[in-house]
Amino acid sequence: MGFQNVSDFLRRIYPEFDAGGYHHANGRVAFFTRLASILPKDAHVLDFGAGRGRFSYGESEGARVHTDLTGRVARFAAFDVDPVVLQNPDTEDRHHADVGAPLPFDDDSFDVIFSWMVFEHVADPAFYMAELDRILRPGGWICAGTPNKWGLTGIVTRMVPNSLHVGVLSKLAPQRKAEDVFPTTYLLNTRGTIRRYFPATRYQDCSYFMTTGAAYHGNKMVLARLWMFYNWLMPPSLQPQFHIFLRKAG
Numbered sequence: 001m002g003f004q005n006v007s008d009f010l011r012r013i014y015p016e017f018d019a020g021g022y023h024h025a026n027g028r029v030a031f032f033t034r035l036a037s038i039l040p041k042d043a044h045v046l047d048f049g050a051g052r053g054r055f056s057y058g059e060s061e062g063a064r065v066h067t068d069l070t071g072r073v074a075r076f077a078a079f080d081v082d083p084v085v086l087q088n089p090d091t092e093d094r095h096h097a098d099v100g101a102p103l104p105f106d107d108d109s110f111d112v113i114f115s116w117m118v119f120e121h122v123a124d125p126a127f128y129m130a131e132l133d134r135i136l137r138p139g140g141w142i143c144a145g146t147p148n149k150w151g152l153t154g155i156v157t158r159m160v161p162n163s164l165h166v167g168v169l170s171k172l173a174p175q176r177k178a179e180d181v182f183p184t185t186y187l188l189n190t191r192g193t194i195r196r197y198f199p200a201t202r203y204q205d206c207s208y209f210m211t212t213g214a215a216y217h218g219n220k221m222v223l224a225r226l227w228m229f230y231n232w233l234m235p236p237s238l239q240p241q242f243h244i245f246l247r248k249a250g
Helices: 006-013 027-038 061-067 083-087 125-135 152-159 162-172 191-197 221-233
Strands: 044-048 075-080 093-096 110-116 136-147 203-205 208-210 241-248
Touching: 006 221, 027 061, 027 110, 027 136, 027 241, 075 083, 083 093, 110 125, 125 136, 125 191, 136 152, 152 221, 191 203
Parallel strands: 044 075, 044 110, 075 093, 110 136
Antiparallel strands: 136 241, 203 241, 208 241
């Protein structure tokens, strides 16, 4: 059975959807709720990989109550290697640098650096993770939501060549805009790789894997049920999302 849009589909499969406009397994809401709970007073915050603010068009007002940091922190900066970030509507504190160039911020500039669905696209993790460490203040947090390399999303994505991602997602995630589909690398999507760049001697690791709602189902109930059943069978380490929360020693 197909549905005209993702909202109609979610209402059918998650009865709680209309109580706020999001379902109980919404990984983005869960991530930002936890992020909000660790924001220090008068925090300086950086959105690493902010892009065009691309998730705003796909979120309900109820979800944005949890995910929108505008006006809740002392500084909210946005950075991306794509110059489209200079049009990001979430903040006027917008910054761009070419791939491989140092991030345009002084050392110890931010209390919290967060990133949503970006780590799987980073092709030079050693350079960029060192840059995040450089601009993060002692005692600060690096927080990232990204697919688990060994979850269903990560496995399927790596089976499909990057050149085919736009076409495949047009069928399985029709609400996703083609300009928001980027090549994936999956070089930062396991506990081992995160610990390599953020060792326990310098960072407290509070990361976890999360079961999320059905994804890449093309608004078809049978695909969504199969997706949910697969995740139900899997242990925590094979769940689809990896929520990274790392606190720098202070």
